[in-house]
Amino acid sequence: MINLRRWIQNHPHFLELLYRFTERVFVRLDPLWSRLGYGRVERLIKPFEDAAKKLIFDCRVCGQCILHSTGMTCPMTCPKNLRNGPCGGVRVNGHCEVIPEMRCVWVEAFERSQKMPVYGAEIRLIQPPMDWRLEGTSAWVNLLTGEDTAVQPGWQEGVEAYGR
Numbered sequence: 007m008i009n010l011r012r013w014i015q016n017h018p019h020f021l022e023l024l025y026r027f028t029e030r031v032f033v034r035l036d037p038l039w040s041r042l043g044y045g046r047v048e049r050l051i052k053p054f055e056d057a058a059k060k061l062i063f064d065c066r067v068c069g070q071c072i073l074h075s076t077g078m079t080c081p082m083t084c085p086k087n088l089r090n091g092p093c094g095g096v097r098v099n100g101h102c103e104v105i106p107e108m109r110c111v112w113v114e115a116f117e118r119s120q121k122m123p124v125y126g127a128e129i130r131l132i133q134p135p136m137d138w139r140l141e142g143t144s145a146w147v148n149l150l151t152g153e154d155t156a157v158q159p160g161w162q163e164g165v166e167a168y169g170r
């Protein structure tokens with residue numbers, strides 16, 4: 007199972023196309039979702055979203071999915087939960103300093119991003135801090151409502167000061 011997951015993740019171009027298609031359809035249907043009510047939509051889609059993402063990405067249900075910006079590699083599988091990586095502790099063999107037998111999630115994210123012509127360049131974006139209040143909620147619904155990109159006051163000024 008783990009080998010199959012790694013194989014799928016190591017071929018991320020198909021995944022990024024699937025993401026782009028799904029996002030477009032989802033956003034196009036927003037008037038319908040809004041009429042239905044986002045709470046109801048969340049109850050309907052979350053079991054499928056969780057199952058698919060856990061199976062393919064070992065998703066930790068953070069509620070603010072940035073997979074397409076991180077080489078279709080879930081950043082929450084980093085033992086430090088880094089949203090911007092890698093940290094300074096990557097071993098010379100590209101493995102994690104916390105779990106030495108594991109390859110660094112961020113090394114893999116960067117390698118995979120190089121195979122992604124659509125979203126690969128987003129690996130260089132600085133990601134805002136997590137809003138842990140969204141943990142356990144549907145990232146797709148949060149994308150529709152904009153909650154996944156709502157950042158704390160002061161963050162944008164900091165990003166502009168240091169450049170993206």
Ligand code: SF4
Pocket residue numbers: 059063064065066067068069070071072073080081082145
């Ligand atoms: S970034 Fe969040 S929602 Fe996306 S796969 Fe990882 S834990 Fe799941």
